[in-house]
Amino acid sequence: MEVVAYYRVSTGAQEKSGLGLEAQVDYVHSAARQQGWKIVAEYTETVSGTIAPQDRPECKKALANGLPVLVAKLDRIGRDVGHIAELMKRTSLKVATMPLADNFQLHLFAALAEQERSFIASRTRDALKALAVRAEEGDTESVAKVARRAETLARGRTDANRAKAVEAVQLRVSTWLETVRDPIDLCIRKGAKTLPAVAKCLNEKGVATSRGGEWSPMQVKRAMMALSLSFAS
Incomplete structure (x- = not known):
């Protein structure tokens, strides 16, 4: 099966160090070898995950191929479950860390990940409030x-x-x-x-x-x- 690889690094430390990109390339190429996928094109960009995939220049190019899009981890294509759901209407996603998961399963993973981030954010706010109380x-x-x-x-x-x-x-x-x-x-x-x-x-x-x-x-x-x-x- 032919696929296109898409890599996204966040602005800041990941962009400067290049470690984020290097790790993604390793994930993607290892999964491609194991699954027998042929990577026919690769696209990389530095952009925040809050921007919808369809609004990113390099991601648009990846989607234009009309082939499944392979990413290292699900959050590299997007962190918003709504963005991912919209993307799945246009293409088939492949995730290197979950190579056998189909679009439906990936949608569930995205929803659970978003819920966990919400829980973490809530716990962080509560912890900061408690810290402020103790400080005062x-x-x-x-x-x-x-x-x-x-x-x-x-x-x-x-x-x-x-x-x-x-x-x-x-x-x-x-x-x-x-x-x-x-x-x-x-x-x-x-x-x-x-x-x-x-x-x-x-x-x-x-x-x-x-x-x-x-x-x-x-x-x-x-x-x-x-x-x-x-x-x-």
């Missing part, structure tokens, strides 16, 4: 992680702007911590000798956490550590 409560390790994330996101900005981003995170955390220093210290001085006791004292006084909620013993512990407060003070 004074957990020093979380503060450092938030600062590093801010710096990473700021890459491409000037050094001055990156420094300001990190400084802003630290300032916000330290400012809030200072507002709860005296309430925590007073609770301790009035007889609260355990973390649950301090949490109860703060909640009874109506002192809110950084998120406006009630205190837990763990939140008290983080704040006390950040403020260098102890039950012996």
Whole structure:
């Protein structure tokens, strides 16, 4: 069977290193040898996977051959299940890592992969929210992680702007911590000798956490550590 090979590398690191392309070529040619497919043409382009296959110049050329399109992995042709479904109306797809899968099976794989990406994105958002909460409560390790994330996101900005981003995170955390220093210290001085006791004292006084909620013993512990407060003070 004659096929055309299509390779896609994302913009950025994959394009610069060439490793992404090299691995794809290995996958495709190995599968072709094993399955007895003859590669009659190869097309390569650097483009985001969010762009529909039919809108990519090199992919258009591959489709114009009227032959099955062979890719290394399914996400090289597309990450959107809708894009892949539309593509399957025009051609037969062959995937090197799943050489025996037909279009129907590949459609199912694409749907499952999209669902998993959605789950991962949701878990990532939840993890970042939890990290932000811990940072605002004074957990020093979380503060450092938030600062590093801010710096990473700021890459491409000037050094001055990156420094300001990190400084802003630290300032916000330290400012809030200072507002709860005296309430925590007073609770301790009035007889609260355990973390649950301090949490109860703060909640009874109506002192809110950084998120406006009630205190837990763990939140008290983080704040006390950040403020260098102890039950012996």
